[in-house]
Amino acid sequence: MDITADEARGRSRGVQETQSRWAGLGSVMQYVLLLLTALVFIVPLFWMATASLKGLQEIYTFPPVWVPTQPKWENYPKAWNAAPFTRFYINTLITTFFGVGLEIVNAALTAYALVFLRFPGKNLIFIVLLAALMIPVQVTILPNYLTIAALGWLNTYQGIILPGASVAFTAFLLRQHFLTLPTALLEAARLEGAGHLQLLWRIVLPLSRPVLVTGILISVVAKWNDFLWPLIVTNRLNMRVLPIGLSYLFDREGNNQWGIIMAATIFVVMPIVILFIWAQRHIISGLIAGATKG
Amino acid sequence: MSVTAKRTARNGKAGIGGKGRLHRDHLIFLAFVAPNFLLLGLFTYWPMVYQSYLSLTRWDLISPTKQFVGLENYVVLFGGQEFQRVLFNTFYFTGTVLLGSIVLGLGLAVLLNQRLRGRNIVRSVVFAPVILSGAAIGLVWAYIFDPTYGLMRVLLGAIGLSSPSWLTDTKWAMPAIIIVYLWKNLGYSAIVYLAGLQNIPQDLYEAARVDGATPWQSFRNVTLPQLSPTTFFIVVTTILGSFQAFDIIAVMTKGGPVNATTTMVWYLYEEGFVAFRAGRAAAAAMILFVLMLAVTLVQVRYLQRRVHYS
Numbered sequence: 001m002d003i004t005a006d007e008a009r010g011r012s013r014g015v016q017e018t019q020s021r022w023a024g025l026g027s028v029m030q031y032v033l034l035l036l037t038a039l040v041f042i043v044p045l046f047w048m049a050t051a052s053l054k055g056l057q058e059i060y061t062f063p064p065v066w067v068p069t070q071p072k073w074e075n076y077p078k079a080w081n082a083a084p085f086t087r088f089y090i091n092t093l094i095t096t097f098f099g100v101g102l103e104i105v106n107a108a109l110t111a112y113a114l115v116f117l118r119f120p121g122k123n124l125i126f127i128v129l130l131a132a133l134m135i136p137v138q139v140t141i142l143p144n145y146l147t148i149a150a151l152g153w154l155n156t157y158q159g160i161i162l163p164g165a166s167v168a169f170t171a172f173l174l175r176q177h178f179l180t181l182p183t184a185l186l187e188a189a190r191l192e193g194a195g196h197l198q199l200l201w202r203i204v205l206p207l208s209r210p211v212l213v214t215g216i217l218i219s220v221v222a223k224w225n226d227f228l229w230p231l232i233v234t235n236r237l238n239m240r241v242l243p244i245g246l247s248y249l250f251d252r253e254g255n256n257q258w259g260i261i262m263a264a265t266i267f268v269v270m271p272i273v274i275l276f277i278w279a280q281r282h283i284i285s286g287l288i289a290g291a292t293k294g
Numbered sequence: 295m296s297v298t299a300k301r302t303a304r305n306g307k308a309g310i311g312g313k314g315r316l317h318r319d320h321l322i323f324l325a326f327v328a329p330n331f332l333l334l335g336l337f338t339y340w341p342m343v344y345q346s347y348l349s350l351t352r353w354d355l356i357s358p359t360k361q362f363v364g365l366e367n368y369v370v371l372f373g374g375q376e377f378q379r380v381l382f383n384t385f386y387f388t389g390t391v392l393l394g395s396i397v398l399g400l401g402l403a404v405l406l407n408q409r410l411r412g413r414n415i416v417r418s419v420v421f422a423p424v425i426l427s428g429a430a431i432g433l434v435w436a437y438i439f440d441p442t443y444g445l446m447r448v449l450l451g452a453i454g455l456s457s458p459s460w461l462t463d464t465k466w467a468m469p470a471i472i473i474v475y476l477w478k479n480l481g482y483s484a485i486v487y488l489a490g491l492q493n494i495p496q497d498l499y500e501a502a503r504v505d506g507a508t509p510w511q512s513f514r515n516v517t518l519p520q521l522s523p524t525t526f527f528i529v530v531t532t533i534l535g536s537f538q539a540f541d542i543i544a545v546m547t548k549g550g551p552v553n554a555t556t557t558m559v560w561y562l563y564e565e566g567f568v569a570f571r572a573g574r575a576a577a578a579a580m581i582l583f584v585l586m587l588a589v590t591l592v593q594v595r596y597l598q599r600r601v602h603y604s
Contacts, residue, residue: 030410037402041416041420044438061443062447106333109326118320120320129331135583139586140342142341143342143344147336147337166337225426228559228563246427247429247432247433252547258437262433265434269430280421287485
């Protein structure tokens with residue numbers, strides 16, 4: 001906060017001769033703060049990356065080694081084999097892919113129906129959809145575990161995927177966007193005999209690309225990182241997903257092979273890091289969508 | 295967000311097609327929304343009904359019968375020191391995270407809103423942890439907090455302090471969890487505040503300057519009031535988010551040492567899936583739900599008022 005004040009002070013003294021000195025000092029301060037901020041956020045990630053290449057001697061030494069002298073690339077294959085990470089990766093890819101797919105299909109169909117189809121009491125249905133936002137998954141883990149157990153779906157992909165396959169928020173985002181689309185275009189296609197699925201697929205979705213991409217990205221991030229539900233609904237090692245597999249490597253009692261743990265951490269976060277670098281703007285706009293539209 | 299939606303609920307489009315298709319339209323509508331609503335019913339609404347019942351029983355998740363005990367679980371929870379500690383931990387965690395998200399988030403947003411070289415890169419770096427796995431970040435920080443070989447010891451050593459055994463000390467485990475949670479999520483409130491700052495009309499600042507306002511006065515009288523909807527949004531989302539915190543705690547401390555970092559979600563997880571006290575876990579979940587519902591309803595009312603007057 002001080003910074004704006006300082007900077008603005010610098011500006012408002014435009015007529016005074018001290019102006020340049022103040023502005024200079026203010027902006028130096030700002031750069032110092034900017035650098036500090038960058039360090040606070042970069043250093044832990046840098047620490048993770050360099051530690052993934054450290055051997056035991058370089059881990060267990062103080063003061064710590066910042067950059068390993070002989071990078072131990074073998075930490076990566078070691079980490080991969082320290083737990084069945086191939087299996088964890090496959091499991092996470094499957095649950096993420098189908099979880100996201102079902103969520104987006106549900107969101108698109110629901111939003112389309114709510115905007116373009118007639119039904120008595122449509123508003124009530126919309127409210128029922130929104131009310132689901134008030135029930136977070138953490139609150140329902142116990143009864144949902146019982147349901148999945150009763151269905152015989154513990155330690156199965158459908159057990160991990162289906163409870164998270166319904167969607168309220170993305171359906172809401174899509175609905176808001178669909179409302180802005182020109183109906184005339186749809187009417188015309190309708191008169192030429194196109195069915196609703198065709199309208200959705202050929203006209204509505206292509207016109208909603210940015211919202212759709214945002215919804216997909218948010219969903220991918222959430223499913224990839226999901227921890228609590230997969231932890232509860234699986235207990236066999238070969239059905240675990242990446243974040244849980246990762247937690248197996250950490251020994252709270254100490255004597256941790258940090259080099260290997262950090263290497264494992266890196267291949268868990270890497271796909272999301274790449275996604276972020278590639279589609280940063282979409283992800284951010286989606287995550288703050290609720291804020292700016294409120 | 296929910297109320298914004300309600301606001302527009304009424305102006306949904308009338309639908310496509312003539313009158314003759316009315317009945318078929320209804321069927322198609324049902325077919326389109328059915329999968330989503332079946333899943334919502336089975337995995338979101340029904341669990342709440344069933345859980346209300348479970349919270350009135352004593353059950354170990356295995357035996358064929360559930361013993362009905364009325365409100366006993368609630369009485370035991372609120373009367374016992376253990377759950378009081380859990381509530382205290384939850385509010386300690388949430389309160390500190392909330393304060394940090396607002397003060398540091400706003401500070402960061404103001405800084406990142408200045409015309410500085412490299413600010414876009416810093417924005418990205420600040421935001422990146424928000425979307426990374428909490429389990430992964432928990433592990434990185436467990437290493438940083440290592441009292442003998444960790445980075446934190448270097449930092450504290452530089453200012454002449456010795457490192458506490460962060461994760462195994464009942465006094466320091468919660469601050470450690472809070473630091474990690476804030477580090478991971480600060481980028482979110484910073485970016486939301488940044489969007490809020492950029493939405494403030496520049497002529498308000500011009501007007502304040504013409505009136506001779508000092509920079510501090512224009513911050514107090516223009517920026518802060520203009521940001522109040524943003525702040526409100528951040529308050530609500532931060533409270534709801536931190537009530538739900540799980541993965542960082544699960545990886546770093548497992549609610550310990552003793553109960554030092556046991557918050558509501560960790561508690562209900564342990565009661566249900568480690569101690570097999572389904573009734574107790576269900577009651578804790580209901581309490582958590584009511585707390586979160588209260589926060590959401592405050593938000594709904596606030597947004598309704600705003601819609602009315604603006």
